[in-house]
Amino acid sequence: xxxxxxxxxxxxxxxxxxxxxxxxxxxxxxxxxxxxxxxxxxxxxxxxxxxxxxxxxxxxxxxxxxxxxxxxxxxxxxxxxxxxxxxxxxxxxxxxxxxxxxxxxxxxxxxxxxxxxxxxxxxxxxxxxxxxxxxxxxxxxxxxxxxxxxxxxxxxxxxxxxxxxxxxxxxxxxxxxxxxxxxxxxxxxxxxxxxxxxxxxxxxxxxxxxxxxxxxxxxxxxxxxxxxxxxxxxxxxxxxxxxxxxxxxxxxxxxxxxxxxxxxxxxxxxxxxxxxxxxxxxxxxxxxxxxxxxxxxxxxxxxxxxxxxxxxxxxxxxxxxxxxxxxxxxxxxxxxxxx
Amino acid sequence: xxxxxxxxxxxxxxxxxxxxxxxxxxxxxxxxxxxxxxxxxxxxxxxxxxxxxxxxxxxxxxxxxxxxxxxxxxxxxxxxxxxxxxxxxxxxxxxxxxxxxxxxxxxxxxxxxxxxxxxxxxxxxxxxxxxxxxxxxxxxxxxxxxxxxxxxxxxxxxxxxxxxxxxxxxxxxxxxxxxxxxxxxxxxxxxxxxxxxxxxxxxxxxxxxxxxxxxxxxxxxxxxxxxxxxxxxxxxxxxxxxxxxxxxxxxxxxxxxxxxxxxxxxxxxxxxxxxxxxxxxxxxxxxxxxxxxxxxxxxxxxxxxxxxxxxxxxxxxxxxxxxxxxxxxxxxxxxxxxx
Numbered sequence: 001x002x003x004x005x006x007x008x009x010x011x012x013x014x015x016x017x018x019x020x021x022x023x024x025x026x027x028x029x030x031x032x033x034x035x036x037x038x039x040x041x042x043x044x045x046x047x048x049x050x051x052x053x054x055x056x057x058x059x060x061x062x063x064x065x066x067x068x069x070x071x072x073x074x075x076x077x078x079x080x081x082x083x084x085x086x087x088x089x090x091x092x093x094x095x096x097x098x099x100x101x102x103x104x105x106x107x108x109x110x111x112x113x114x115x116x117x118x119x120x121x122x123x124x125x126x127x128x129x130x131x132x133x134x135x136x137x138x139x140x141x142x143x144x145x146x147x148x149x150x151x152x153x154x155x156x157x158x159x160x161x162x163x164x165x166x167x168x169x170x171x172x173x174x175x176x177x178x179x180x181x182x183x184x185x186x187x188x189x190x191x192x193x194x195x196x197x198x199x200x201x202x203x204x205x206x207x208x209x210x211x212x213x214x215x216x217x218x219x220x221x222x223x224x225x226x227x228x229x230x231x232x233x234x235x236x237x238x239x240x241x242x243x244x245x246x247x248x249x250x251x252x253x254x255x256x257x258x259x260x261x262x263x264x265x266x267x268x269x270x271x272x273x274x275x276x277x278x279x280x281x282x283x284x285x286x287x288x289x290x291x292x293x294x295x296x297x298x299x300x301x302x303x304x305x306x307x308x309x310x311x312x313x314x315x316x317x318x319x320x321x322x323x324x325x326x327x328x329x330x331x332x333x334x335x336x337x338x339x
Numbered sequence: 340x341x342x343x344x345x346x347x348x349x350x351x352x353x354x355x356x357x358x359x360x361x362x363x364x365x366x367x368x369x370x371x372x373x374x375x376x377x378x379x380x381x382x383x384x385x386x387x388x389x390x391x392x393x394x395x396x397x398x399x400x401x402x403x404x405x406x407x408x409x410x411x412x413x414x415x416x417x418x419x420x421x422x423x424x425x426x427x428x429x430x431x432x433x434x435x436x437x438x439x440x441x442x443x444x445x446x447x448x449x450x451x452x453x454x455x456x457x458x459x460x461x462x463x464x465x466x467x468x469x470x471x472x473x474x475x476x477x478x479x480x481x482x483x484x485x486x487x488x489x490x491x492x493x494x495x496x497x498x499x500x501x502x503x504x505x506x507x508x509x510x511x512x513x514x515x516x517x518x519x520x521x522x523x524x525x526x527x528x529x530x531x532x533x534x535x536x537x538x539x540x541x542x543x544x545x546x547x548x549x550x551x552x553x554x555x556x557x558x559x560x561x562x563x564x565x566x567x568x569x570x571x572x573x574x575x576x577x578x579x580x581x582x583x584x585x586x587x588x589x590x591x592x593x594x595x596x597x598x599x600x601x602x603x604x605x606x607x608x609x610x611x612x613x614x615x616x617x618x619x620x621x622x623x624x625x626x627x628x629x630x631x632x633x634x635x636x637x638x639x640x641x642x643x644x645x646x647x648x649x650x651x652x653x654x655x656x657x658x659x660x661x662x663x664x665x666x667x668x669x670x671x672x673x674x675x676x677x678x
Contacts, residue, residue, distance in 0.1 A: 008516075024649065034616065066556055100439065103609070112427040118363045138401065152382045152511075196386060221601065224349065224599065224601050224602065225599075228601065243601050243604050243605045244605075245605070246601055249602055253596055256598060256599045256601075256602060257596060257599065258596065258599045259594055259595060259596055259599075260563065260564075260595045260596065260597045260599075260600070261599070261600060261601075261611075262563050262567065262582050262585055262595075262600075262611070262613070263585045263588055263595060263610060263614075265582050265612065265613035266583075266584070266585060266613035266614075267392070268613060268614055268616050269612070269613050269615055269618050270598075270612070271610065271611070271612040271613075271614070272601070272604060272610070272611045273608070273609070273611070274601070274604035274605035274606070274607060274608050274610075275605075275608050276605075276608055279608050308422055
C-alpha cells in the first residue's frame with residue numbers, strides 16, 4: 001500500500017477570530033501498526049465551535065490543543081488495516097481522532113458503527129455528540145414541561161436544530177434565535193418552531209416579548225453575550241438555563257462584560273448550569289437509543305452541511321464563526337472503500 | 340384595655356440607600372377583633388436585607404410593599420386578646436406581621452411557639468427563616484461533600500454564620516468573607532471557620548487563592564458584585580453556587596454590570612441557582628428539626644444583635660446596609676406579659 005498521510009496542525013494560538021495562518025497542512029508517512037491497532041481512513045470529520053476553546057492555552061472543559069500537533073475531533077472512518085482481533089478491514093468506526101487522512105489508533109479508542117442503521121454522517125450529528133448534547137442539556141438541565149416556553153439561541157446550528165425539535169416533542173412552545181431570514185424560515189417551516197427571531201434585523205428584546213407572551217421557562221444557550229442578556233431579562237419564576245456554548249465569546253479578546261445575572265436568578269429562583277456532553281457519558285446509551293427512535297419515527301429531522309475535500313477543513317471550521325452554516329457542519333474527506 | 344397602636348409605614352420608595360425620611364411612624368387605634376382573630380402584641384421583630392427589595396416597585400420574589408401601608412416582616416409576639424378557639428391569651432406566636440406594636444390577625448396567619456424549647460428570638464433566627472435559608476440553600480443547592488471547600492460571603496451576617504457552621508458539620512473546609520477584623524476573628528475563633536477574609540482590607544482574589552488552595556467547590560453568595568466575581572473566578576469543575584442575596588446591589592441605582600459568568604459556568608459544568616426560603620416550604624419541618632437538634636447538641640451556635648425599642652426599628656434596618664451587624668438583627672419591642 002503506497003499512501004501518504006496529510007494532517008492539519010495548529011501552529012499559532014489564535015488571537016480573536018482564527019485565521020488560516022494559524023493552521024498548517026503537513027504531509028507525513030503513515031506509521032506501522034502495533035498490536036491491537038487499526039489504521040482508520042477518515043471518511044467524514046466534524047468541525048465544531050467548541051474546538052475554538054481548545055485553541056487557547058487556558059483552562060477549559062477539555063485540555064488545550066498542543067501547538068504544532070495535529071488537531072483532533074470527531075471522525076467517522078473505515079478500518080483499512082487491522083492488527084486487532086476486534087475490528088476487521090472494512091469496518092466503519094467513530095472516534096475522537098486527528099484531523100488527518102489516516103489515523104493509526106488502538107482498537108479501544110474507536111467504536112464500531114453499523115452503517116445499516118442510519119447514514120454514517122448521523123453518527124457525527126443527530127445520533128452523535130451533537131444530538132446527545134441537545135438531548136441531555138435540554139432534558140436534564142432544561143427539564144421542559146408541556147405548555148412551557150423554550151428559547152434556543154444558535155437555533156439553526158447543529159445543536160440548536162435538535163434542541164428545538166426535542167422541545168416540540170415535549171409539547172412546549174419553541175422560539176429560536178438565528179442570524180438570517182433563510183434560517184428563520186427553515187426553523188419555522190422546516191422544523192416546526194413556533195417562532196423564530198433574526199437577531200441581525202429584529203429588536204431581540206421586543207421580538208422575544210412578542211414571541212414569548214408567557215415569558216421564558218427554559219433557555220438553551222449556544223451563544224452568550226447580548227442576545228442572551230435579552231432572553232435572561234424575560235425568564236419566569238423557576239426558569240432553567242442550560243449553558244451549552246458561548247460562541248459570541250470564543251473569539252473575544254477582551255473580558256466579556258455585561259449585566260450580572262445573579263439578581264435575575266435570585267428573584268426568579270432560577271437555575272443556570274453549564275455542561276459538556278461528556279458529563280453525561282454514563283447515560284449516552286439511553287440518549288442514543290431515544291434519538292434513534294425519534295429519527296426512525298420521523299419526529300426528528302436533521303440538517304447537514306457537507307464540504308467536500310480535506311483541504312477545505314480549515315475553511316469549514318472558520319465558517320462556523322461567520323454564522324453561515326445551518327445544521328451540522330461536516331467535511332467529507334474520502335469515499336468509503338468496498339472491502 | 341386602653342392601648343394605642345404605633346406602626347411604621349413606607350412613605351417613599353428609596354432611591355439607592357434607604358433614608359429615615361422614607362419611613363413614617365404613625366399612631367393608630369387598635370381594631371376590634373373579628374371571629375377567629377387574635378390580637379398579637381409584638382415582642383421581637385426581625386429586620387432583614389431582603390426587605391429592601393420589597394421597597395422597590397419592581398417584580399421580585401415577593402410583591403413590593405404598598406406605599407403608605409405598614410411594612411411587614413417576621414414577628415414573634417404574644418396573644419393578648421383572642422376570639423380564636425385555637426389560640427389563648429398568653430400564647431406566643433410567630434408570623435409575617437406588620438411593623439407595629441399590635442397586630443389583629445386571623446389565627447391561621449400565625450403559628451404557635453413553645454417557649455420552653457428554645458429562646459423566643461431563635462424562632463426569628465437560627466430556628467426560623469434565617470436558619471432554614473442557610474440550611475436549604477447550602478444543603479440542597481450547594482450539596483457540600485466532605486473535604487470540599489465552601490466559601491460564604493456576608494459570612495458574619497445572620498444567614499452566613501449558620502451556613503458556615505453547617506458546612507463545618509458536613510466536614511468541609513470553610514472560608515468566610517466579611518467586612519471587619521472583629522468579624523474575621525469571630526468567624527475563625529468563635530465559629531470555627533477555617534479561614535476568613537476581610538474584603539475591606541484584603542486583596543480578595545489573592546486572599547481567596549491562599550485560603551482555597553484546592554479551589555472553590557461551593558459558593559454561598561449573600562452579597563454579589565465584585566466580591567463574588569473574585570470567588571467565581573476560582574470555582575472548580577462541578578461547582579455549585581447558591582444565590583441567596585445580593586446585598587451589594589439592593590441599593591444600587593444603576594445596572595449591575597460585571598464579567599458575565601456564563602463561560603465560567605460552561606467550562607466548569609458548574610451550577611448557579613437563586614432561591615428564596617419559601618421554595619422549600621414543603622420541607623420546613625425537616626429543616627427545623629435538624630437545626631434544633633444541632634443547636635441542642637451544641638454543634639450550632641448563634642449570634643444575635645438586639646436593639647431595644649420600637650422607635651429604633653428603622654435604624655436597625657438601615658444598619659443592615661452599613662455592614663455593622665454580626666449575626667441576626669432583631670428589635671425588641673416589648674417584654675412578654677405574665678398571663
